[in-house]
Amino acid sequence: MNIKKEDITSILATDCGSTTTKAILIEKRGDEFRLIVRGEAPTTVEAPVEDVTQGVLNAVTEVGELAGRPILEDNQLIKPRKGDKGIDIYISTSSAGGGLQMMVAGVVKNMTAESAARAALGGGAIVMDTLATNDKRLPHEQIQRIRNLRPDMILLSGGVDGGTVSHVVELGEIIAAANPRPRLGISYQLPIIYAGNIKARDEIQKLLGDKTALDITDNLRPTMERENLMPSRLKIQQLFLEHVMAQAPGYKKLMAMTDVDIMPTPAAVGDIMQRISEQYNIQIVGADIGGATTDVFSVFKGVFNRTVSANLGMSYSISEVFAEAGMENVMKWVPFDMDERDLRNRIKNKMIRPTTIPQVLDELVVEQAICREALRISFDQHKALAVGLKGVQQERTIADIFSQSTGDESLVDVMTLDMIIGSGGVLSHAPRRCQSALMMMDAYLPEGITELTVDSIFMMPQLGVLAKVHPEAATQVFLKDCLIRIGTCIAPVGKAKEGKTVLKAKLKIPGGKEEELEFKYGDLKVIPLEVGATATVELHPVKGIDIGEGKGQPKTKEINGGVVGIIFDCRGRQPFELPKDKKKRIEKLQTWIDAMDIYPREGALAR
Amino acid sequence: MAHAYTPGLRVVEKTIIYKERRLPLRGTVLVKKGDKVQYDKIVARTELPGNVHMMNVVNKLNITPGEIKDCMLKKEGDPIKRDEVLAKSSSFFGLFKSICNSPINGSVESISTVTGQVVLREAPIPVEIAAYIDGIVDEVIEAEGVNVKTWGTYIQGIFGVGGEVVGDLQIVSKSVDKPLTMDDITPNLKDKIIVGGSIVTNDVIQKAKKIGIKGIIVGGLDDKDLKELLGYDLGVAITGHEEIGLTIVVTEGFGQIKMAEKTYDILKRNEGLKTSINGATQIRAGVIRPEVIVPLLERYTLEEILQEHEAKAQVGMEPGSLIRVIRKPYFGVLGKVVSLPHNLTEMESETKVRVVEVELETGEKVILPRANVETIES
Incomplete structure (x- = not known):
């Protein structure tokens, strides 16, 4: 970056998604930074353009037009800003081409392998599979799996420092035997990160050094009691740029344009959430529900966790939500009757034509019912991974006899949760904000006092990278322009008789x-x-x-x-609980819809 | 609001078509630029590394990993036959002997003195790529594959299952709104690619499979039938690898929907011709739709196709454009664009969207979200 932080007044940030490239312009107005305009254009990594920068330039052109001042000259960014022309810095995130897809491996499934999965997810990846010596698969099955999946990168871990070498070397042998090929680019070597027992480094080097682009970093589980994920996360992001992104069309050009390294989109979102949690000392859960995947982030007691539910989404993956949740679970949120055959066909038609919009009310109600289930299932998956370290010896007292903890308990505690941040079209662009509130309440069932918010236009990725260069600007924009405060939910916990005073x-x-x-x-x-x-x-x-x-x-x-x-x-x-009886359930749903004025009483919901 | 993904399937009678035929690994290309190829011509070949077997030899011989090199009768790279002795140990002055045999034909890939594992690899698996369409080799991608060029009919479906197949095209349903019935499926349709009207059900598909029909092109399919056909509920639309005995290309969507007249008419004009179809669908970044290709190399010259190609350079949606509605409440209905109002408009669902004014084939004029219509190439 060729400019001092104090001199920055105008920032251009883009997020290159799989389908859309979003650009925002942030500028200093008076003492604070504010979002000025936003533009978007189709992402251009695929034929016929095959150059990501074209989509970026298109989105930036729209930003320039909306802002009413030039940012580009001869398809080049005007940098630094001169009067009302150009910008001071340009930053970007990317998830184009399906994001970063990784496999992870560790010796014991719920110890090092689980830590490796957490490191990969925190680094912004989708974890395609987790290999472990005790995952109940035979070596040839594991080898076949590696070959079939063709990940972008593999993270290999296993063993505490100074511990047994043979187990992790065995995993190395399996990877070497599979001789995996990367998903993109036929002629480059697959990046593998080794973050296991330091005593096994030489053996791993011998096994994988020639066959793959091997990179060695600190053990992610140096002792049973400690996880050290940061070196692996940073290494993942570095290799993502050097290997994976470098294979994607136009990315070398894009890297030359940006003032700081391009980050994987989810990693940037994770960074901004951690920053906010730290700054305000609050426990956060965030969800980004997209067309294909749902990302869940949480920060509890200072521990950050991220999970991706790779096949839960509102368009491309809508059928998977339906298949996983089951018809009954989806329909329990719908306050009218529907024919199963018709419903199934409607959902599949949304899957094959993912950009269509619910025009009539009953279609909106069904989509929001599916959203509740996607949020619920992805949150359950998140809670299962966001747990304490397993395999840790704990000192116990006699009092612990009645409250033994195995490390299986989730760090996610909905009672201590202070804020939920929802993001993604179905939440950010719901016709009424109360709809977003009720969807999040039904899916997450927050307890006690919880603030409900949504990301107005999903600019958390850009703010995540911005926080690296200008944390104050990122926080100001986050609070003033990004976060929409919907309200505060107060939910008492416990069962009582219907109609009896509880609070x-x-x-x-x-x-x-x-x-x-x-x-x-x-x-x-x-x-x-x-x-x-x-x-x-x-x-x-x-x-x-x-x-x-x-x-x-x-x-x-x-x-x-x-x-x-x-x-x-x-x-x-x-x-x-919802009533089991259909008539009573529908009555109940309608009472709640009226209480919060969720839907207009028209179409399928007419009185 | 810009749209990243522009709906609109290609349905053209005369166009130039390119098909990339690429190997999964580097290998040998067997044709050269300018060669005329038939659909079944092998254009490139490679070998995938053979399957791997891991054997814990030290456990079998009851020795330590450090002793393994002394016990191995084969070294890394050596070929080995099934049941041939791979390693042998002897103890107590040679009195007790243990042996370890190879479970496969192949070679020794590696021997580990750390874990005591020996990796054996089977013989390489050959992989061949055929041309898939009748055409001309337009480009050779060195060691990776070729681009085959042809001209003729190109129709994209909306969804499909099953992989690449080639057969003669046969119209079966008498009109676009007729479903394919059990009576329609007769033994003389063996090896054909058949065209139905509005819907096909699983029992009809099963009969078609039994007779040996290679592919079905049809307007609609019920999700319930798809589930029965596949044996599972399809969660994510990534298809093409199903082994269901035939290939299905759905042109309109899920449910009973009549095939677009234009698609049906083009197919009818190509009846009896050799047709290549592929059900592979991927609805994610890098959208892949199923396809129907009828090469017309004999019927038209390249010049004739080129003239048509230029005259019909595609334009975006504008007043007069033909469209199809792709979401309720008018799903499947065709119409003509009347106007494209500029301002965002609120729908019944209260969603505010960019809209299009459409005159439906029934004469009714309606306002629809632009995202809920797709253009039909004329």
Whole structure:
């Protein structure tokens, strides 16, 4: 970067996705950085153009037109800014060509192999498969699998430093025997990262040094008690640029254009989430539900985790959501009757024509029902991976007899969760913001007090890279332009009889106004509190009901308003149940739809 | 709002078609530029490394990995036959002997003194690529494959299953709205690629398979029948590798939908001609749609095709363009673009979108999201 941070006033950032390249222009206005305009154009990595920079230039041209000032001259960026021409820095992320697809290997499935999977996911990859010596497959089956999958990169780990060498070398032998070929480019060698026992490095070098582009880094599990994922993550990102991206059409040109390294899109999103969590000391869950995949991010107690549900999405993968969730689970969110044959055909038609939009209301309702299931399943998968380290010896006292932890417990705790950030078309562009709120509430079942937000135009990737060069600018834009505050959900935990009081609340709204409220089991109510406003809420759950401080214990907290306001969700947690009887279920759904004014009462939902 | 993915399937009677025929690994190209090729001509060949067997020899011989080199009767690179002795150990002054035989014909790939594993590799697996269409070799990609050029009819379907097959084209359904029935499937259709109207069901597909029909081109297919045919619920639309005994190309979508008249008419004019079809579909970045190719090398000269090609340079959607609606509530209906209003318009679902005003074939004028129509090449 040829410019001092203090001198930066204009930033251009792009995110090259599989189908669309999105460009944003951020500029300093007064003392703070703000989003000025956004433009987009089709990504051009495929025939007939086969040059990613063409799509970037098209998107940037649109940005220039919308901003009303030139950014390009003779198809070159004007850099640095001269008066009202050009920009100071240009940065980019990329997930074009299906993103980064990796295989990981570790000796023990739920120890080093699991750590390797976490490192790859954190580095921005999709994990195609995890090999382990105890994964119940025979060596020839593992070899066949490596050959068939053709990953972009393999991360090999195994053994603590100084421990047994033979197990991890055996994995190396399997990879060497498979002689894997990369997905892109017929003539280059497959990058392999070795991040295992340091004592086995020489053997691994002998086995894989000539056959592959081997790179050795620090052990990702140097001891049983410690995970050291950062060196592997950084190595993944470095090799992603040097090997994988360099094979993609036009990327060498794009790399020359940017002021800092191009990052894999999900890695950039992870970075910005960690930064926000650290800065505000909050626990976050974020989801990006796309057409093909759903990414889930979380930061709990300072530990960052990311998972990708590679085949759960709203268009290309919509059928997979339906297949995995089952008809019954999808239909339980739909407040009218549908013929199975018709529903199946509709979903498949969306899959084969992924860019179509629900024109009529019943189609929107069905898509949002499928979204709930995609979010729910991907969140379950995330919770299963975001766990403590397994295989760790723990010192136990007599008190632990009744609460033994095996490391299987998820770090994700919906009671301590402070904020949910939703992203992706179905959440960011829902016709009513309350629809996004209810989809996230139904899928994640947040407990206690949780703020609900969406990313307005999915600019978290660009802000993630920006944070590397100008963290203040990234945070300012994130809070002012990226995050849309929908409201705060207050959900008491516990079971009670329908219609019985479960929670009393005292609300102190700005201006000194106080309101006393009482909620019954089954209630869903909205109290408006506008964006930017805060209120102090004093919560008194009844005996047996928990709002975060233990059963029956009161809690007071300052909460944020939003487009929708404060949502008291007393529909029940642990368990949250819908009536089994179809008629009763539909009645219940309709009551909630009315309580939050979710849909217009037209078409299939007419009264 | 720009669209990254422009819907609109190619349905053209006369065009130039290129097909890349590439090997999965580097190998040998067997034809040269300018060669005339038939669909079954092998154009390139290579060998995939053989399957691998891993044997833990030290466990079998009850020795330590450090001793393995002394016990091996074969070294790395040596050929070996099935049941041939690979390694031998003796203990207690040669009194007790253990041997380890090879389970395969192949060669010794590696011997590990760390793990005691011996890797054996079977003979290489030959891979050949055929031309798939009748045409002319237009380009040779050194050691990787060729580009075959032909001219004729090119029709893209919306979804398909099954891989590349070639057969003579036969129209079976009498009109675009007629479903393919059990009675339609007769023994004289063996080895043919048949054309149906609005829908085909799994029992009809099973009968077609039994008779030996190579492929079916049809307007619609029910998802329930697809599930029965495949034996599983298709989650992600990446197809082409199914081994179901024939190939299916669906031109319109899921459900009972009449085949577009234009597609049907073109196919009818090509009846009896050799036709190459492929059901492979991939609806992700790098969209692949199933295809029907009828080479017309004998019927037209390249010059005649070129004239047509230039005259019909594709334009975007504009008033007068023919379109097909691809989502409810008018799914499958054809129409003509009346206007393309500029402003975003709110739909019944309250979604605000760019729209198109369309006069449907019924005469009704409607406003639809632009994303919910596809242009039909005329």
